[in-house]
Amino acid sequence: MTPTTTTTLCFLALAFYGIRSILRRIFSTLDSVPGPASKSIITGNLSQFHDLDDWGFQQELEENYGRVVKLHGFLGDRHLFVFDPVALHHILVKDQDVYEEMPKFLCLDLLVFGRGIFSTMGDDHRKYRKTMMPAFSTLNLRGVVPLFYEVAERVGTLLPQQLDFNSISCRTSLELIGRTGIGYSFDPMLPGQEQTDRYARALRGLFVTAFKLQLFIPLLPILMNLLPPALRRFLINFIPSQPLHELRDLVDLTDSTAAQLVKDRKMAQEGGKLDGSEEGKDIMSLLGMHLADDELVACLSMILFAATDTTSSSMNRMIHLLALNPEVQHKLREEVLTAPEHLDYDKIDALPYLDGFVREILRLYPPVPVMFREAMSDITLPLSTPIIGSDGTIMHTIAVPKGTSIYVGLAAANHDKSIWGEDALEFKPDRWTKGKADSVETKLPGIYGNTMTFLGGGRSCIGFKFAQLEMKVVVCVLLRSFSFSKPDSGIRWRKTGIMPSPYVNDEPKLPIVVERLRA
Numbered sequence: 388m389t390p391t392t393t394t395t396l397c398f399l400a401l402a403f404y405g406i407r408s409i410l411r412r413i414f415s416t417l418d419s420v421p422g423p424a425s426k427s428i429i430t431g432n433l434s435q436f437h438d439l440d441d442w443g444f445q446q447e448l449e450e451n452y453g454r455v456v457k458l459h460g461f462l463g464d465r466h467l468f469v470f471d472p473v474a475l476h477h478i479l480v481k482d483q484d485v486y487e488e489m490p491k492f493l494c495l496d497l498l499v500f501g502r503g504i505f506s507t508m509g510d511d512h513r514k515y516r517k518t519m520m521p522a523f524s525t526l527n528l529r530g531v532v533p534l535f536y537e538v539a540e541r542v543g544t545l546l547p548q549q550l551d552f553n554s555i556s557c558r559t560s561l562e563l564i565g566r567t568g569i570g571y572s573f574d575p576m577l578p579g580q581e582q583t584d585r586y587a588r589a590l591r592g593l594f595v596t597a598f599k600l601q602l603f604i605p606l607l608p609i610l611m612n613l614l615p616p617a618l619r620r621f622l623i624n625f626i627p628s629q630p631l632h633e634l635r636d637l638v639d640l641t642d643s644t645a646a647q648l649v650k651d652r653k654m655a656q657e658g659g660k661l662d663g664s665e666e667g668k669d670i671m672s673l674l675g676m677h678l679a680d681d682e683l684v685a686c687l688s689m690i691l692f693a694a695t696d697t698t699s700s701s702m703n704r705m706i707h708l709l710a711l712n713p714e715v716q717h718k719l720r721e722e723v724l725t726a727p728e729h730l731d732y733d734k735i736d737a738l739p740y741l742d743g744f745v746r747e748i749l750r751l752y753p754p755v756p757v758m759f760r761e762a763m764s765d766i767t768l769p770l771s772t773p774i775i776g777s778d779g780t781i782m783h784t785i786a787v788p789k790g791t792s793i794y795v796g797l798a799a800a801n802h803d804k805s806i807w808g809e810d811a812l813e814f815k816p817d818r819w820t821k822g823k824a825d826s827v828e829t830k831l832p833g834i835y836g837n838t839m840t841f842l843g844g845g846r847s848c849i850g851f852k853f854a855q856l857e858m859k860v861v862v863c864v865l866l867r868s869f870s871f872s873k874p875d876s877g878i879r880w881r882k883t884g885i886m887p888s889p890y891v892n893d894e895p896k897l898p899i900v901v902e903r904l905r906a
């Protein structure tokens with residue numbers, strides 16, 4: 388970017404934030420909600436919150452203030468970090484039409500993917516959701532279990548030649564959704580071969596690149612209202628910003644590839660070239676019956692995106708935890724070895740220690756630790772436990788002004804000691820098998836195991852059964868033949884975007900010692 392363009396864009400962004408936050412400051416009812424002091428008059432607490440390595444700040448929010456915490460945004464803007472169970476129920480379920488997806492993210496999703504489940508609200512969103520849900524039902528998943536095994540067994544052929552498990556998780560998660568979702572193989576997963584698919588790389592690059600433009604994302608709703616699509620597209624060519632051009636090219640690539648996949652699939656279907664096992668079973672066939680081609684292309688890219696980074700993050704966590712906890716690994720292998728080699732959906736689901744292991748990973752280390760919402764009108768937020776305001780008043784409810792950004796603390800609710808007990812921050816799969824987790828009294832509004840990992844309400848994750856099945860099949864297959872140990876002591880989990888990923892130095896990596904077990 389030239390200095391003049393950068394200065395103009397910065398000026399516009401600052402003017403926008405400045406006017407908005409001055410107005411919000413004058414009319415804010417959130418001042419007495421306790422929270423950490425602002426660290427900077429420009430960025431408030433945002434740099435701490437989004438710091439790649441600062442997990443301590445998140446923990447401070449979880450432990451030091453109460454279950455609704457005030458954060459400072461740009462230029463003194465007030466945000467709320469929430470993990471109170473009753474407040475969460477109101478935000479995600481009861482008043483979900485008031486606490487909507489942030490308009491700036493809806494616009495970003497519309498630009499990146501097109502019109503579909505991520506980029507719409509209200510009735511339109513409900514329509515896409517209703518169309519997509521059956522593709523992820525237990526009934527449909529039962530039919531694709533053999534494909535899960537096939538991919539997981541190919542993972543086995545890559546071990547122990549390749550010791551960076553991070554690259555294996557990324558390849559596996561994309562291949563699984565590719566094969567089961569759209570009947571497309573992104574990766575032969577052969578020993579000694581790197582993944583070369585351009586589409587796969589582009590999908591992975593989308594949000595990393597969009598993140599580089601985060602200062603300007605809040606301007607999207609205004610720009611999209613002012614400028615028609617063709618003019619926006621034309622103007623991008625004249626804005627000398629490398630990340631913007633990169634994003635445009637990535638979107639072009641993902642869009643044209645998804646369009647080609649849809650076209651090929653339709654031709655194969657019409658020409659009777661799909662084999663009987665593929666016909667009508669995968670996500671693309673099911674969605675194709677209800678959506679127009681452009682909607683199908685958008686939904687396809689959204690599903691591939693939603694199903695890759697999240698599941699590779701949890702698969703990485705799974706292997707890292709196995710390597711760190713040999714006794715858990717031993718117990719799990721014993722359970723797996725006493726079961727037949729290939730299990731159907733219900734039998735996999737019925738393995739108790741495996742189920743507790745997966746639930747505990749997803750509770751303690753949710754791949755999406757926080758979600759964002761915005762109050763679309765002034766509204767009262769009830770609390771389960773009153774908080775003491777910084778002016779000494781006892782607050783049973785909070786008056787939330789229109790436009791307030793809400794940080795939904797998924798990890799914070801999953802770590803809450805008043806729900807899970809004093810050992811809430813410890814990794815204990817047995818808490819699920821011994822009934823302790825089921826007997827917790829406080830109910831969270833999440834859709835899975837009383838945790839918030841897959842959210843709750845009308846925008847909750849529709850792929851949560853798919854994600855668990857993936858983790859379970861992969862671990863079942865790998866534990867039969869391999870042991871995992873000695874994780875590199877330099878592994879540290881960083882927030883990439885908001886998703887935790889393993890790094891060694893500045894490289895995404897999960898070096899683990901993998902050994903083949905003797906038969």
Ligand code: HEM
Pocket residue numbers: 488504505516564689690693694695697698701753754755758840841842845846847848849850851853854
């Ligand atoms: C461990 C893995 C996963 C986690 C932790 C996870 C988590 C989430 C969360 C927190 C949301 C809410 C996002 C929001 O409100 O903006 C969500 C939405 C969604 N997820 Fe997942 N997800 C996972 C895997 C998957 C998989 C495997 C698929 C598909 C195969 C999927 C498909 C979706 C879709 C389509 C939505 C949008 C739902 C809507 O807006 O109505 N997810 N997911």
